[in-house]
Amino acid sequence: MAAPAAGGLAAAALAAAFRDVGGEICLAVSGGGDSLALLAVASDHARATGRPLSVATVDHGLRAASAAEAAAVAARCEALGLPHATLAWQEGPGAGNVSEAAREARRALLAAHARARGAVAVALAHTADDQAETFLMRLARGSGVGGLSGMAPVSEAEGLLWLRPWLDIRRDTLRDILRARGWDWAEDPTNADPRYDRVKARQALALLAPLGLDVPRLTATAARMAEAREALDAAGQALAREAVSWSPEGEARLAPAPLRAAPRAVSRQLLADLLTATSGQVHPPRRAALERAAQAMLEGDAPAGSLHGCLWRRRGAMLLLRREPGACPPPVPARCEQLWDGRWRVSCAAAPAPGLTLGALGPEGLAQVGRAPGGPAAEVLHATPALRHTGEVVAAPACGYADARIGAGWTAEWYIRDARRRRLLTCR
Numbered sequence: 001m002a003a004p005a006a007g008g009l010a011a012a013a014l015a016a017a018f019r020d021v022g023g024e025i026c027l028a029v030s031g032g033g034d035s036l037a038l039l040a041v042a043s044d045h046a047r048a049t050g051r052p053l054s055v056a057t058v059d060h061g062l063r064a065a066s067a068a069e070a071a072a073v074a075a076r077c078e079a080l081g082l083p084h085a086t087l088a089w090q091e092g093p094g095a096g097n098v099s100e101a102a103r104e105a106r107r108a109l110l111a112a113h114a115r116a117r118g119a120v121a122v123a124l125a126h127t128a129d130d131q132a133e134t135f136l137m138r139l140a141r142g143s144g145v146g147g148l149s150g151m152a153p154v155s156e157a158e159g160l161l162w163l164r165p166w167l168d169i170r171r172d173t174l175r176d177i178l179r180a181r182g183w184d185w186a187e188d189p190t191n192a193d194p195r196y197d198r199v200k201a202r203q204a205l206a207l208l209a210p211l212g213l214d215v216p217r218l219t220a221t222a223a224r225m226a227e228a229r230e231a232l233d234a235a236g237q238a239l240a241r242e243a244v245s246w247s248p249e250g251e252a253r254l255a256p257a258p259l260r261a262a263p264r265a266v267s268r269q270l271l272a273d274l275l276t277a278t279s280g281q282v283h284p285p286r287r288a289a290l291e292r293a294a295q296a297m298l299e300g301d302a303p304a305g306s307l308h309g310c311l312w313r314r315r316g317a318m319l320l321l322r323r324e325p326g327a328c329p330p331p332v333p334a335r336c337e338q339l340w341d342g343r344w345r346v347s348c349a350a351a352p353a354p355g356l357t358l359g360a361l362g363p364e365g366l367a368q369v370g371r372a373p374g375g376p377a378a379e380v381l382h383a384t385p386a387l388r389h390t391g392e393v394v395a396a397p398a399c400g401y402a403d404a405r406i407g408a409g410w411t412a413e414w415y416i417r418d419a420r421r422r423r424l425l426t427c428r
Contacts, residue, residue, distance in 0.1 A: 006176040010041050010169055017153065017165030018045065023120035024052040025163070028110055029077075031057065031069035033185040034125035036076070037174035038166075040181060042123065043080045055084045056113050058106045062098070069186045076183075087113055091332065099196065104282065108339065111158040115337075121161035126151055129171040132218040133201040140197075142287040146269060149229045150222035156419035158339065170215065235266045236273065237424045244274065244425060249376050249384055249398055250343055250414040252278055252321040252425075260298050268294060270424075277416045277425055278321050279309035280342025311379070323383035331359030334387055344385045345413045346397070353389060353406040361386040361396050368393045369401040385412050 018025060027042055029035040039055060046053045055077045057070040070086040077084035087109040089102070114122050131150045138147040155162045166174070178185055193199055205215065243258040252274050259267040271294055272284040284290070285308040293307040303314045309327035313320045328341050334356040337347040346358060361369075365386045366378060376398075384398035387410055394407030402408050416422040 004180075006173045007041070007180065009173065010037065010166060010177060011045065013169060014038075014041050014045055014165045015049075017123070017163050018042075018051060021121050021161060021163070024054060024118060025121045025123050026110065026114040026117065026119040027053060027055045027123050028106075028125070029055050029057055029073050030188075031073045031186040032188060033175050033178060034127055034130075034166075034171060036073075036183060036185045037177045038123060038125040039073075039076065039080070039082075040177060040183065043082060046082075053082055054114075054117055054119060055082050056087055056110055057084070058087045058089065058109050060089045060102050060105065062102065063188070063190075065186070072186070085113055107158070107282075111160055112338070114160055115158075119160070121163050123163045123165065125166060125174070126164045127166050127171045127174065128168055128215050128219050129202070129205075131167050131222055132205060132215040133198050135218045135222050136201040136204060137197050140201075144265070144269065144272075144287060145225050145228045145232055146272070146284070148222060149226035150219070152226070157417050168219065232265060232269055233420070233424055235263070236270045237427050239266055239270050240425050241427050244270075246426065247376060247380070248414060249380050250278060250323060251376065251380050254297075254319040254321060255317070256298050256319055257317075267298070271297075273421050273424060274321055275308045275310050277343070277418070277421045278323055279327070280323070280344075280417075281309060282342070282418075284308075322377075322380050325360055325362060325379065325382035328360035328383055331357040331388065334358040339415070339417065340385050340412075341383075342417060343415055345415045346385050346410065347412075348410045350409055352387075355389055356394070356406070357388050358385055359388065360384070361393070361399070365393045365396065366399070369396045369399050371399050371401075 025042075027035075027038055029039045042053055045051060055073065057073045059066045059070045074084045074086060089105045089109065091105070110122050134150050135148060138150075141147070151164055151167060153164050153167055190196055191199065194203065208214070239258060239262050243255045245253045247253070254274070259270065262270075268290060272290055275290070276282075276284045285293075289307060293305060296302045296305050297312055297319055305312050306324055309324050311322050311324045313322070323341070323343070334352040336349075336351060337345075338358065340346050340358055341360075360382065361384050362382050363378070365388075366381055371381065381399060384396065386393050387395040387407055389406055393401070394403040394405070395401065395410040397410050397412035402410060416425060
């Protein structure tokens with residue numbers, strides 16, 4: 001596409017996405033081609049409209065070149081007169097899926113930075129190619145309507161809007177914009193590494209295009225799946241209103257009979273949303289695993305089970321769904337405000353004492369706080385947040401416990417971070 005046409009198409013889509021957002025927008029810019037094009041077009045838009053913008057680059061520290069790439073973005077922002085911050089992933093990856101951990105860290109770092117600045121939204125440079133690749137990867141995982149609807153152009157999470165203005169624009173179009181400006185961009189070598197699922201999907205697209213399964217066709221299918229998801233969500237909300245209630249500690253109480261009576265697609269989607277919200281994870285369980293759990297929970301007579309970082313227990317006619325304590329993350333340094341385990345907003349007005357850590361309360365911690373009889377089950381409380389200093393619990397907000405010396409002032413609110421799930425699952 002000719003550069004003027006490419007620039008006009010991208011600028012129009014960005015202006016439409018930004019139009020109804022009142023306040024500062026933080027641009028997530030890695031230094032790759034897509035995000036640098038976002039910086040270029042958004043800075044033009046800001047100059048023309050007075051829109052307040054800021055820029056953030058997440059340096060995961062996973063590649064030797066990442067620091068230099070972040071510095072290059074910072075220099076570009078300085079030339080444009082835009083505030084820039086490099087956000088370092090201090091904890092680094094642990095065991096397990098490094099790519100997934102990096103995505104989670106990127107979102108958390110961007111969200112915390114944007115909120116600290118008073119921004120109301122984060123803009124991301126995902127393209128139509130990314131949408132088609134996501135569709136194929138989710139199709140390979142056996143996703144249903146929800147997964148195949150792909151990435152949303154606008155979503156809400158962690159108190160912010162997340163904007164993807166270019167889900168209908170091709171990756172090559174954005175490169176044309178940069179070439180016209182004489183801007184270089186960084187190429188992440190992992191984008192050519194066939195060990196990664198996204199690279200496999202990108203290669204598969206080239207093979208599928210002659211069959212008509214090209215990027216425009218797949219993105220159009222994802223859009224139709226998004227429409228179907230809206231209908232499914234409406235039915236799911238009605239079912240949740242009838243069958244689900246929550247405790248303040250994030251334990252879901254389910255009435256199995258309405259779920260058994262509901263259409264299979266509705267009950268399975270609701271169960272997937274419940275498991276995802278209860279576990280604090282971003283993505284739902286795989287369909288095959290979900291189906292096995294649903295059979296045990298709704299059709300069988302097993303007294304208990306586990307899935308997706310959750311435990312379920314049968315209590316008379318009810319099912320109890322709670323976070324699995326052993327699946328909670330290891331302790332991390334405590335900050336004034338943070339989202340812990342993807343489901344608790346933990347905060348304190350004062351600066352944390354040096355050496356204070358945040359982690360799961362656990363059995364040993366529950367014994368330390370001397371909980372009064374009654375109330376939530378011990379297993380539920382084991383998965384709630386606790387502040388520790390030199391190994392001793394100094395605050396357990398879900399238990400109403402605080403050491404007066406250094407544990408006072410801490411609060412914790414159980415929270416469903418995905419706005420769609422929050423809307424569906426807490427509709428009473």
